[in-house]
Amino acid sequence: MTYTLSGCRVITGNEQCPYYPAANIVIKDGIIKKIGPAEICPAEGEQISLRGKLVAPGLINCHHHLPSVLYRDLGSDLPLMDWLQQAMWPAQAHMTGEDAYCAALLSCAEQIQNGITTTVDQYYYADCNARAVKRSGMRAVIGATVFDHPSPESKDTLQTAVDFIEKYRHDERITPCFGPHAPYTESPRTYRRIAALAAEMGVMVHTHIGETRGEIDCIREKYGTTSTQLLEETGLFENRVIAAHNIYLSPQDIDIFAKYQVGAVFCPVSNLKLASGIPDIAPFIKAGIPTAFGTDGAESNNALDLLQDAKIGLLLQKTMHRDAALMPAEQGLAMLTAEAADIIGMAHCLGRLMPGYQADLVVFDDAFANAVPHHATAAQETAHLLYSLSGKNVQSTMVAGKWLMYERQIRTFDYPAVARQVQQRAARIAADAGLL
Numbered sequence: 001m002t003y004t005l006s007g008c009r010v011i012t013g014n015e016q017c018p019y020y021p022a023a024n025i026v027i028k029d030g031i032i033k034k035i036g037p038a039e040i041c042p043a044e045g046e047q048i049s050l051r052g053k054l055v056a057p058g059l060i061n062c063h064h065h066l067p068s069v070l071y072r073d074l075g076s077d078l079p080l081m082d083w084l085q086q087a088m089w090p091a092q093a094h095m096t097g098e099d100a101y102c103a104a105l106l107s108c109a110e111q112i113q114n115g116i117t118t119t120v121d122q123y124y125y126a127d128c129n130a131r132a133v134k135r136s137g138m139r140a141v142i143g144a145t146v147f148d149h150p151s152p153e154s155k156d157t158l159q160t161a162v163d164f165i166e167k168y169r170h171d172e173r174i175t176p177c178f179g180p181h182a183p184y185t186e187s188p189r190t191y192r193r194i195a196a197l198a199a200e201m202g203v204m205v206h207t208h209i210g211e212t213r214g215e216i217d218c219i220r221e222k223y224g225t226t227s228t229q230l231l232e233e234t235g236l237f238e239n240r241v242i243a244a245h246n247i248y249l250s251p252q253d254i255d256i257f258a259k260y261q262v263g264a265v266f267c268p269v270s271n272l273k274l275a276s277g278i279p280d281i282a283p284f285i286k287a288g289i290p291t292a293f294g295t296d297g298a299e300s301n302n303a304l305d306l307l308q309d310a311k312i313g314l315l316l317q318k319t320m321h322r323d324a325a326l327m328p329a330e331q332g333l334a335m336l337t338a339e340a341a342d343i344i345g346m347a348h349c350l351g352r353l354m355p356g357y358q359a360d361l362v363v364f365d366d367a368f369a370n371a372v373p374h375h376a377t378a379a380q381e382t383a384h385l386l387y388s389l390s391g392k393n394v395q396s397t398m399v400a401g402k403w404l405m406y407e408r409q410i411r412t413f414d415y416p417a418v419a420r421q422v423q424q425r426a427a428r429i430a431a432d433a434g435l436l
């Protein structure tokens with residue numbers, strides 16, 4: 001099927017032609033066939049007028065935990081270890097697979113409402129999460145969490161992860177991978193096994209690295225090295241690795257990231273709320289390391305509005321380095337789209353709006369006063385997107401040529417029913433865990 005989105009302002013993410021003030025986007029069978037002004041790109045098939053609206057590549061959320069919307073607001077304002085011990089771990093012990101599925105679907109709704117088309121996850125109940133993503137119409141990289149200890153789902157999380165990867169490895173919109181939690185909870189032996197299995201199965205690894213000073217102290221005490229150097233010794237970085245947080249990395253660690261092109265994902269809002277630290281992104285960019293933003297889970301964010309994470313991340317860099325010109329909006333846009341696609345190995349088909357790429361896109365409206373005025377140049381529109389707009393400005397969201405949300409209505413599932421279910425399930429879990 002061929003149709004045309006017509007008359008829109010387009011930020012393409014394509015370095016050759018970054019912006020059109022008025023363009024047609026011709027979509028055929030879910031792929032962008034042509035894009036450009038009407039004179040050189042006439043409409044084909046049905047026309048959907050987006051006259052004057054801003055269209056951008058769908059946002060890629062490079063670090064998330066889908067079911068954690070269940071724990072939104074619980075334990076707020078507690079220090080990290082208290083938050084984990086008093087709120088998160090007791091609550092998680094009461095979560096079932098069906099709870100995870102419903103919560104993951106709610107998380108997809110919230111991400112779609114915020115213009116996110118691909119989410120990169122790590123949690124147990126990975127199969128439930130994948131089923132929810134498939135129903136929502138989004139894309140996802142889903143890491144099945146591997147622990148040294150049993151999870152509420154499985155006594156052998158590594159085997160569960162292998163089974164999950166086998167089940168989804170040929171799926172159109174789900175990219176399964178291994179999700180070892182972190183080097184301070186999983187042993188080098190586990191990471192070594194995962195490194196070998198990931199190489200054998202040809203899949204990615206999604207893990208936390210350098211999130212807290214406590215982690216670095218613990219690894220130093222136990223192994224006499226840093227988390228990054230420890231993981232290098234396991235052979236993990238021979239695979240494509242998505243590393244979340246990266247707050248406490250040494251210059252030598254950053255060299256290792258550069259050597260192996262480890263994908264560095266930053267979650268500034270989650271880090272600020274838990275007072276874990278402030279990520280310094282600039283040295284990673286200087287070293288040529290692919291970088292991206294993530295929301296982290298809703299339990300520590302508490303929203304899934306990725307544009308806000310990017311804005312805060314960029315502003316923190318400017319202030320840390322006392323340089324307002326550092327980390328310009330263009331860098332932020334790349335971290336939300338093309339570089340994020342590169343980190344997950346999909347730069348050939350996601351993260352840009354250009355012929356041959358997937359029609360994954362987000363439409364912004366000027367219904368709210370914060371979107372007015374705008375100025376029709378690539379630099380101005382990119383700054384408008386990164387600094388002025390937020391998730392509330394998202395009008396419609398598309399994946400593979402299909403509207404997941406159109407004019408603020410989620411089309412792929414009954415969102416109000418899912419929201420009601422999650423409300424009930426979250427209340428039950430909080431009560432059972434003695435948190436209310």
Ligand SMILES: [Zn+2]
Pocket residue numbers: 063064065208244296297
């Ligand atoms: Zn995380």
